[in-house]
Amino acid sequence: MGIDAGFDMVPRLSKGAVDRQNWQSFIEVIKGHYEKDDQVELKPNYIVFKVGEHPLLPFEGHKFLRFSSKISGSHANGVEEYIDTVRRVAKVSFGSRVRAWNEGADIWGIYNWQEVNDSFRSYEQPGEFEIPTSIAQYVFGTDPISDLNLPLFSVQPVTDKGKGLVARFNIGKGERILSEKPFFTTQNLFSESMTESSIATKLKALSKTEQRQFLSLHNNFPGKHPFSGIVRTNALPCGSDSVIGGVYPTICLINHSCLPNAHNSWNSDAKCETIHAIRRIKAGEEITISYDKGEPYDARRATLKMHSASLCILPPVDLQASDARRCQIRLLDEAIGDPERVINRPEESLANCHSLLRVLEEEYKDGAGALIARLYYDAFQISITHGDQARASAFAERAFKSRVICEGEDSPETQNMKGLMEKPAMHRNFGASKRWRTAKGLVPKGLDSVGFEKWLWRRGS
Template sequence: MDAEIPSTTATAPNVFITFSFNSPTGYGTIAAREIPRGKRIFADECLFGVLDYQNRARVQGKYGKLPIEKKRIFDQLASQGHDVLAAFQTNALVYNDRCTMYGIFPQAAGLNHSCQPNAYFSWNAKLQFGTTHAIRDIPRGSEISISYCDPLLSIDGRKEVLARYSFPCVCNICSDLDHGSERRRSEIRRLKSEISRTRRHCPVTLLDLIMLIDLIEEEGLVSLDLANYYRHAAECCRATKQYKEALRFGRKTLEVVETCVGSDSPVFDATKQFVQGLEEAEREVKSK
């Protein structure tokens, strides 16, 4: 997967994207050329971030300390009545390693939400940038989208989160046109709950994990959550001495991580070490 940074500011040219007005969701970011899965579309410097996105004094204080050029970038973002707090709440994304900060990433802010996104936003602590990667091949002329919330939430749950962004989701799932997808997501939620109640490395857990992974893959929801389920499956196999299967799931973990965050992310480094441990365990078994 490509770890280069196409651009680091909102004003730098980006060969991958163009912009278009697409009612009712407003402006959207369009792929100017085909973008392959795993490609970094852009990397964003955070203009500023806060812990409490509802704290008007803190948001306005951070905004007031911005250099003029960065204020102009912020002011160009969509907002309700050009109010600083409203603009922040509409465009801020959760970031940092613990997902406790809300920050403004100018290019990512131009991406609309989809419950079936084709891109993934994450924080790269090594680069100190927010990065956006294609999680599947994006054809030229297609809108690039991320998910503003956990796409596995119920329709009502997603609407509640999206209300903060003043975003009316009109995808087939939210429009109740894709009943099969919503049923699969309901089953995914059930399996997640079941897995959380069972012993971590028991055979039943592994079977549920495989079913869960298959459903998430069918929905096309590639994310670090999917990587975590692959890793959990690898750990289950290792605990039951199924080293070949453990390595297979471990390599899938690394593949998903690289797709979502790139090979220059600390998450990739940690996952690679995990897979190397699985490779060593399999070598030891074969040598006996």
């Protein structure tokens, strides 16, 4: 126990030449300033301050997240002054990226201790030099393609699927591929009351170009009602369980995959649909989203056939194992959603979340983003219902990070998770029970990742 204080680097530095230069100059100033100080020692890969909890400054700036120590207690003597000086020097080089925090003043660090401890461990191994793929990447350490705002895809014919979107460049996980406003939205997406005349009225309000774009969209239900046929073929719900649907000029050209590489989501603030890469997509690869609800193969095929007779999907390589996992996912989902268990047997609900995480990762590999975000939010709710703010904040942080990947920082859901990560007690369920009452800052320090997971999921406690 004791009070910690220090500063975090937010966002962390890149490996680009500009950040590297700035970090090197900062390190040189620190070295010069403490040249004659016995408490400050140069190691092969970092500087160690032998006061307090021996905070470190690595020679590779991109590894650095935090400089801090306990500032209370007998071993803390004098450390606060070192933290203050190093922070001031860092501020000169890195400005608002340097975020000071002090638990004594109820100001908390941005990063969690697990990532900070991982960063400390990385100081020991000098990183390998990565060959930059462009001058911009060399200088700034960022992806130049996204900075140029070029479309990341082209519309092309795709074998047996009609048109589709194909990546023009390598697209990184979490990159926004596209964001688009609908031509219009329709109520009662799945009901008979979606009439031809109401769609015709909406169409009239569009420009000629938009009308042409709408009419060029694929129609699986040709016949007497061409407009509603196009809407039924193409509309995407505005939100996961919404009955309101949107029709889009480009997003409606994205084909289905049972293991998609992209995720679509409705941003209710911006009133647009966004598409994000949920894993790395190589140039030339088709961009796909999922039209299904994660059912086992036969049910999935039946649902998709209703959508389009031509929409034929291949069975997974190990059909039996995949079907078993999808059934397990549904059962675990149902068990986690049972409020009586959350109140009376939260250990079981949390253990179910942990099992679900493993099954989702096995079934969807690294493409389970949105499902994982929801699962972490479930784990958050279980923890906060019983007053455990420390774990709740850690789960909200994971939900936040998963949402950033599949929906982006500006999604209201992502922002909601960020708010709960910072102030978990704001959740309406907080205070329902005191069974696991734990303050937000009471996250054990110095745990390796295995130990942290054990703590987080309350395994073996």
